[in-house]
Amino acid sequence: MPGPDQQGMEYGMFTNPVQGEQRSLYQELVQVNRKLEQKVQELNRAQQRLMEYRKVFECTGDLIYVFDRDYRYLMANEAYRDCRKSLFPDLIGRTLPEVIGTDTFARVKPQIDACFAGNELSYEDSHHYVDKGTRDLLVTFSPVFEGERVERVACLIKDVSERKHLEEQLRQSQKMEAIGTLAGGIAHDFNNILTVIAGYASLIQINGEESEAAAMAGEILFSVERAAEMTRSLLAFSRKQEVHLETVDLNLLVAELHKSLARLISEEIELVVRVSGGEVCCVADRGQLEQVLINLAVNARDAMPGGGTLEICTGIAELEDEEVAPGRYALITVSDNGTGMAKEVQERIFEPFFTTKEVGKGTGLGLSSSYGIIKQHNGAIRMHSECGTGTSFRVYLPLSGERPRVESDGSEGRLGAGSGTVLLAEDEETVRDMTRLLLERHGYQVLTARNGQEALELYRHNQGRVQVLLSDVIMPRMNGRELCEQVRQLAPGLPVIFMSGYPADVMSEKGLCGGGAYLQKPVKPEELLGALRRALCV
Incomplete structure (x- = not known):
């Protein structure tokens, strides 16, 4: 045990005012240290979040940049820098007019000023890139407040080209569905009209026997049949119904259409038909194939406003193609010596609703429907065109080893x-x-x-x-x-x-x-x- 002097010394250490003050300071120091550790932990968490935000800021494919009230860049992510082909030090500190150009800046300045007034706004725009071509963009300006004043504006640019493309595809699909519905109603009413025309024409034939009126009635009946086939072809395309295949001799088909096609094109255009010396039989829906030839003839006519030559030939040809099985195919060639088509037009010629004709002179459905019909027949359609020299369409259809069925004359x-x-x-x-x-x-x-x-x-x-x-x-x-x-x-x-x-x-x-x-x-x-x-x- 400690002696009396030692006990008194310990007691005095705890009761000495100076020593008590040191202990209080020590406790305060411990509390400050704890608070400091908390602050350091909060700082570390903030730095971690900042790093995560930075990763998102840099890794996103969207273009992001921030500028101040003097329109000077404060920061920009990698996607934006890559878009502008600028290094980070060369971009920061520059003004928007220097980077995006004075014309573009003048066009977007009203939106920027509205954002500095405290409004967030978005609008659609487009931009031509050297490597990607023209792209559709969604631009959003967001105000960054300091107190009640907007000191900076953050801009987010999102490439919405794919979304716009999908939306356009949806609209085209809805158009096709609407056309199918409309065509069904039109077909019903139009076929009633054709039934009346055909009936009375038949009665004229019966009453007139071998007269000129009977011959004219025969032409009416022929036109009624062509009109009926056109209506069925439109229904087949819009509703994508199965084709009714049979053996068709292309020589006879073209010969029978000769007179109708001659009436369809203008008198300034010479129609030349060259059929193969032997039978050219294919497996096809006769009515739809006639519609393809009519569509091609109409396009050729429109490509020769000053007149020219439309030539239709039949034959058999070899075809090596990735889309269909290689081999021998029945061939129809429709050629004109009209204006021809530029390369960019040729790339889109089979797209639905694409047309180079004036408003009211074309729907953009003729060639797309022809393409769809030939694909349904397991065939192929190929085109060659040059500006100023004309266009040639080659339609390949599977050959048939059978002869056409002889239809009853009624x-x-x-x-x-x-x-x-x-x-x-x-x-x-x-x-x-x-x-x-x-x-x-x-x-x-x-x-x-x-x-x-x-x-x-x-x-x-x-x-x-x-x-x-x-x-x-x-x-x-x-x-x-x-x-x-x-x-x-x-x-x-x-x-x-x-x-x-x-x-x-x-x-x-x-x-x-x-x-x-x-x-x-x-x-x-x-x-x-x-x-x-x-x-x-x-």
């Missing part, structure tokens, strides 16, 4: 007079009157109804007389399918023939044409009469 429907009573349900008055007249001229008795409900009442009152139901599909109050179901409850075996301006696959998708034969308008008179004969013979 005499079956015209042989002799028919007999029996037909219940005709058709809401279009002109189609109803023409069909009634056509059938009556061929020996049938006809009961007519303006809609499905009226037709059902007529059938109930004439059940013993009616031998066949001939009905449009789309009608008010009761459609053709509903009419068929109601009539079949009364007479299960009654023959039913449907007619519509819409294609059969569209009606099937909607469930509107089950339970009977189907004729798509415009219906050739011989097809209608033949269908009636077959129905009544069952």
